Amino acid sequence: KCLQMLGKDVIEVDTVDEAIEEITGFALAFSTVKKFKDLEFHKQMGYLYIGYEKYDDEIGFGWIGNYLDYLSDLYGEDCNALVNEEPVKKFSIIIPARNSADTLRYTLRTCIEQRDESDYEIIISDNSTGHNADVYELCKEWNDSKIRYMKTPRDLPLSKSFEYAYIHAKGEYIFALGSDDGLLPWGLSALEEVIEAFPNEEIIQWERGFYAWPGFNGGQQNQFMIPRKYEKDILEVEYRDNIDYLAMILNNSREMYSLPMLYINSCFKHSYMETLMAKTGRLWDGICQDIYMGVLTACIHDKILNLKYPLTIAGMSSGSVGAKSNIGEQTNKEFEAMMKERKHDNNAGCYCQTEYEKLIAFTGTDTSSLYTTLLRMVSMNIIPKSYLTEVFDWKKMFQNLSSELDIRDVTFDRKIHEMYYAASLHGKEFLDWFEKNVFKPMLKPVLVDEERLKKIEEKKIYTNSRNAEGGVVLDAAEYGVKNVYDAIKLFEKLTGL
Structure with missing residues (x-):
């Protein structure tokens, strides 16, 4: 008390x-x-409520004062000292893991088998549930001095699992991979070469490949992508203005994956954590840690250095958290399990809405995370409030969200009604438009033919092809690829890098 x-x-x-x-x-x-x-004041206080106005009397969590003091209480150690420690390594590779040893095994292999002996560490932030010790046993099995295994002090929301690992990083430059992603064999040596040429850059972004593990998303499984043709050791760089990033995502929300997310496609200097504290009063925040950091990083930097060379492969497996959030729960049992996990984890630093974030409904997809994050930027005075009336295309935003809703989602009705509530906050004229063009059409009964849908899901959604820049899309299974390590080797073989 x-x-x-x-x-x-x-x-x-x-x-x-x-x-x-x-x-x-x-x-x-x-x-x-x-x-x-x-x-x-907004930099020194976390909101005390969660949900819409009718839930404002239900407190999620709150902090006031110094954010690092709050984290120290949450994690049980001095986070001020951790953040202010001088780096002793060149690189820290962060891999948050949760019950994911099966795919993590191959991700670790890509990180350890680097061509050059770089000075780096691999931090495994084990946020596995219950008594699951598979990730610990895997790290013990590797028995490699580069691997630093860390068990989170309690079950944490995903963003806090990332944050926990970041504040313990001992590298001068830090980036994260998911436990189903891969680091290309030349990744660290190429990055080090760019850093030597541009030592003052706080953020460096690069290009990446893509690989869908077997069993991922039905017809997308085994999809493998090389963005374009590359010349070995030709490390071209260019600067990208922050206004270009904002224009890109406002014009096409699917471009959000090109933001500097500090995850898979970009790294940051250890000192960037000091910049985050100065600019926002906190570290990792928001509804979705990668999209939030991508938007924020683009907003608070006038320009960001882009390396036009691939260093990583983004892998998507059936265990990918982002992939699951875009699909939604298709049974009551799945929904109940998700809510139970959320209630449990959110006791340790949950996300809470700000006033402006209520203007859009959160439907669980990456697109809704993007829109929610943009509104959070307004609440934090990172983006001007004039964007609310002069820049944001609200009708397009609501239409985009509604188009992503899946009738098989057991929370479909709830989500469309939450969109209705959010639309009502924009005034009667907007609500009338929403009701006529979005709400009523989506409430029409739909007969779900499970057998037909299963056939559609299993049908391959891509074809082997080559783009105008020399990039390729192909079925990796035809080359014997079964995991992200195999995908890394295929990428190396096909590009000759």
Whole structure:
């Protein structure tokens, strides 16, 4: 029954209501001071509610004051000291893992089998549930000095699992892979060459390949992609302006994967964590850690260095968290399991909406994560509030979200009604448009033919082809590829890099 607030001693409270009263009074006083001292209060407080207005009395979590102090309480160690430590390695490769030893085995192999002896570490942030020790046993089996195994202090939401690993990184440059992705054999040596030429760049982005593991997404499984033709050791670079990134994702939401996400396609200097604290008052945040960091990083840098050379392969397996979120739960049992996990993990630093994020419904897809993140940028004064009326195409945004909803999703009705609520916040005229053009058409009964849908899902959705830039798409199974390590070897063979 203790409460601690910025600039105040620990005080005792008897009830949650009393804690809220104390915090509210302090916040009002602090915001009054802000008018005169411009203290940017939003950087020093995490919101205390979750959900829509009708749920505002249900507290998810709250922090006020120094974010690293809050993390220190959450993780049980001095996070200020961790973030401010001087790097002792050149690179840190972060791999958050959750019950994913089967695919992680091959990802680790791609990281360890680098052509040159670079100075690097591989941090495995094991966020596995229950007593699952498979990831630990895998790291023990490898017995490689480059691997640093870390067990999260408790079950964490995905973004916090990333964050936990990042703050423990000892590398001067840091990037993350998923436990089904791969690092190309020349990845670290090529990156080191670029860093030597551009030592002051805080962010470096690069190109990547793609591989869909067997069993992923029915007709997409075994898809393998090389973006374009490359010349061995020709490391071309160019700068990309931040306004180009924003224009790109506002024009076509599918381009979000080209953002500098600090995950698979980009790295950052250890000192960037200090920049994040100065600009936002926090580290990893938002509804979706990779899309949030991609948007934020693009917004707070005038330009970002892009390496026009592939260093990694993005793998998608049946265990991919992002892939699961885009599909939705198709049975009540799946939905109940998801909610149980969310309630459990969210006790340790859950995502909470800001005021502007309520203007769009969160439907679980990457597109809704993108729109939610853009609105979070407005709430944090990273993007001007004028974007709400002068830049964002709300009708296009609502149509994009509705087009992604799947009638087989057991929460379909709930999601379309949450979209209705969000539309109502834009005024009667917009709500009338939404009701006529989106809401009513989506409420028409649909007969789901499971057998027909199964055939559609199993039908291959890509063809072997070559694009105008010399890139290729092919069926990796035809080349004997069964995992991301095999995909790395195929990429190396076909490109000659």
